[in-house]
Amino acid sequence: MEFVSNPCIRCGKERIKGTERIISVSSAKAKLTTYICPDKSCQKIVDAQLAAKEERRLAFTQRRNQYPPRKKAA
């Protein structure tokens, strides 16, 4: 197994293995491992940032799919 460095985007500490879950992707099973920062308070901030980012991305994608842009967003 090769070692992949996965430093925290915020503090740069090497991440530790967090939760593992099995997801089904088109009838195939895949293992999804989440790596988290060893610093709990740091990980909290990173989580919040990621959630906000993901939310924006989803909102953007949904808007684009539902309504073709007619005018430039303010």
Ligand SMILES: [Zn+2]
């Ligand atoms: Zn960190």
